[in-house]
Amino acid sequence: MKRVLVLYYTQSGDVLRAAESFVKFLDTPEVELTWECIKPKADYPYPWKLYKFFDVFPECINEEPPEIYPPKFESSKKFDLVIVTYQVWFLAPALPIQGFLKSEYAKVLKDTKVITLVVCRNMWHSASETMKKMIAEVGGIHIDNVVVTHQGPPLATFITTPRLLLTGKKDKFLGTLPPAGVKDEDIHALSRFGRQIANNLAALTDSSNQPLLKGLGAVEVNRRYIIPEIIGRFVYNPWAKIARFFGKPGSLRRRPIIYLFAIQLVLVIPIVLLFSLVFRVLFNPLLNKKMEAYVDVLKSPSAAG
Structure with missing residues (x-):
């Protein structure tokens, strides 16, 4: 049996939906799935208050995350794969995820294969590179990165995403702008990655540390x-x-x-x-x-x- 840990932090729910779709084909007798929602001791509001939203900016950039509550999984347990699903705040990984990676609990990643799944508006590059650095610092083996972004053109998401964060509303705006967040089709499409992993479970314990999702369009870069x-x-x-x-x-x-x-x-x-x-x-x-x-x-x- 393969042991897979799914770490996530979510506010609007898109991150959790993405993670659930991603591991859909891993929910089998051959895989033991462990879910862990990262919980900061000083939680962040959702929807956000305007000042509070901007007040987290310095800590995001300076990598000064909050303390988190101890995870429920056993600290001594060894996993074959860890999937880290996260948001982007101010071009950086969301503070609760940073909090986990800077905590003693991140030792669960040491010498373990890690796949990252980022769910954000469109500018994920800096956050992704920061995640790679943090995973390497705790000894994790980063084998894959998957990116899913919000629907709509940039000018539309410049309006719909802040509206989502400050009001919690995802519906169409002004009758013309698309709904906020990630398309349902894009969420559902993430299951192809879990299927690929499920078809190659033996690769989780080999020593090659090669990407499992190569050729599946895991990352598209808009120049x-x-x-x-x-x-x-x-x-x-x-x-x-x-x-x-x-x-x-x-x-x-x-x-x-x-x-x-x-x-x-x-x-x-x-x-x-x-x-x-x-x-x-x-x-x-x-x-x-x-x-x-x-x-x-x-x-x-x-x-x-």
């Missing part, structure tokens, strides 16, 4: 988001450090900094998108090789080679 995200991460870092200098989450001293960050973010996003478009048009021939190399990094390990 138009690469430059805006790189710029965003560059801008985020100093703001996060300044805000943290003025206090911890909820501190009155850092409120002005958080408000200023939120205002500049709303104003800067359209400028960054326009700048990145012009930049790509003008310098694409010069950057093409570096861009393709970065795309290969983002697609790894599932699309390695």
Whole structure:
């Protein structure tokens, strides 16, 4: 029997739905599935209050996660595979998932094969690379990465995703914008990955550590988001450090900094998108090789080679 641990943190429910679809074909007598919802000791509201939403930004970027409650699984138990399903907050893995990976409980990943499943709007690149780093730091063996993003064009999700976070509403907006979150079809399609694993259970305990999901379209990289995200991460870092200098989450001293960050973010996003478009048009021939190399990094390990 193979032992599979599914770790997740969810707010809107999309992450849990994605994880359930992913392991649909693993729910068999040959597999022992263990589910673990990561629970921070200081939980985060959903729907979010506007200030609280922006107030988690510094800790996301600075990798200062909250304490979490002890997981229910036995700390000494050895799993053949761990599936980590997570959201992206401010270009970084959601704080509760960071909390797990920075805790003593993350030793369950040591010398164990790990598959990551990210569910987010569209800018997942930085968070994915951060996850790879954190998994490596605790000795996990990252064999696959799967990405599923929210439905609708970028300008639509720029409205529908914040509406979902701040109101909890997923339905169509203004009669024209698509529902928020991930399409049902995209959620259901994740079951193909679980089927692939179920058909290759022996690979979970071999020593090759090769990707199991290669060739199944686990990761699709939209190149138009690469430059805006790189710029965003560059801008985020100093703001996060300044805000943290003025206090911890909820501190009155850092409120002005958080408000200023939120205002500049709303104003800067359209400028960054326009700048990145012009930049790509003008310098694409010069950057093409570096861009393709970065795309290969983002697609790894599932699309390695």
